[in-house]
Amino acid sequence: MRFACYNVEWFDRLFDDAGKLLNDGGWSGRRDVTRAQQIAALALVFRKIDADAIMVIEAPDDHADRSGTRALEGFAEAFGLRTSEALIGFGNTTQQEIALLYDPSKLSAVHDPIAALDDAAAPRFDGAFHIDLDIDNREDEVTFSKPPLELALETARGTKLRMIGAHLKSKAPHGARGRDEVMRFSIANRRKQLAQAVWLRARIDGHLGADEHLMLLGDLNDGPGLDEYENLFGRSSVEIILGEAGCPCLFDPHAARALARKIGGAPTTARFFLKQDNRFLQALLDYIMVSDNLRAKAKSWRIWHPFDDPECWENESLRNALLTASDHFPVTLDIDI
Incomplete structure (x- = not known):
């Protein structure tokens, strides 16, 4: 089977309130990309990766007046994708x-959150987690702006597994003005x-302790060496979620490769334009x-990177579609289950 994780930048802006595609020349949420251009690019990419299941990060908004599942299922129907059913867990107010x-x-697949809201060690993801963030002997209340999606899956072969889709908080200092405020926002x-990440790891420990099959897919907005504040805290979110040596751990070969290298090339899954520097930044x-x-x-992991993956580079239409569709690139896992 093939599983995929794909962060689609502002997927929501490609649909009207009824969940129908806005396949026109209006601007999408992508820089200098129309809605029609992004839709065509996404259709090509989804067809090409041909996954049995895709964890869509930044999926269309889902609330009383808009249905994210209707939008996704309509997208699949419009382009003949076999991934014809969509599932969303706890909604949020971010439109992502x-x-x-x-x-x-x-x-x-079913949405299957397993914890209680008042579970102190690992509350349900639409609740609140209490932890001392700044070592002042007072617990801070932490919430998810995008609660992780907890799923119980069973494959056609009969393999049962737990799956978590996650989109952790960005470290970017949005709204900060001046160097000092940028530093304060970034650290906070x-x-x-x-x-x-600690909250998520607590849930992971429960699954691994029960010897369940577990897969975590998502945009963790973090990785080794991504910013100058990492050394203040000793570990990245990725390292916390993967787990420490000597305990049951998760594995991702791209994370393992990046963590093993202090200098030199590392895999990347996203490409952002930095207007102030007039250049692109790539990150895992x-x-x-x-x-x-x-x-x-597991048979193979793959990042569908338009420049680093030979097939993506050599296929001009796929290469251009990957660059047009989103600022992130799909990650896939082929696994025998």
């Missing part, structure tokens, strides 16, 4: 949901992100992590 788009002939955002932000009991069944 976490959703699973999947092929119902290959697997079944990193503290909150690390707290979210998107992951598919698996438990040890799934690792032996």
Whole structure:
């Protein structure tokens, strides 16, 4: 089977309130890209990766007046994708949901949050987690702006697994003015992100302790060496979620490669334009992590990078579509389950 994780930048802006595609010349949420251009690019990319299930990060908005599942299922129908069913868990107010788009002939999926809101060690993800972020002997309350999506899956072969889709808080100092405020915002955002990672890891420990098959897919907005504040805290969110040596751990080969290298090239899954520097920044932000009991069944991980993946580079239409569709690139895992 093939699983994918794909952060689609401002997917929501491609649909009207009825969930119909706005396939026209109006501007999308992408820089200098029309809605029609982004839609065509996404259709090509989704067809090409041909996954059995895609964890869509920044999926269309889902609330009383808009249906993210209707929008995703309409998108799949419009372009003949076999991933014809969509599932969203706890909604949020960011217009960027976490959703699973999947092929119902290959697997079944249900939203299955397993913790109580008042569970102190690992509350349900639409609740609040209490932790001392700044070592002042007072607990801070941490919430998810985008609560992780917890799923119970069963493949057509009968393999049962737990799946978590996650989109951790960005560390970017949005709204900060001046060097001092940028520093304060960046440090505060990193503290909150690390707290979210600790919360997520607590849930992971429960699954691994029960020897369940577990897969975590998402944009963690973090990785080794991404900013100058990382050394203040000792570990990245990615390292916390993967787990420490000696305990049950998750595995992602791209994360392992990046963590093992202090200098030199590392995999990347996202490409952003920095207006102030007039250049592009590349980063490893998107992951598919698996438990040890799934690792032996995993065949290959792949980042569909338009410049680093030979097939993507050589296929001009695919290369251009990847660059037009989003500022992130899909990550896929082929696994025998």
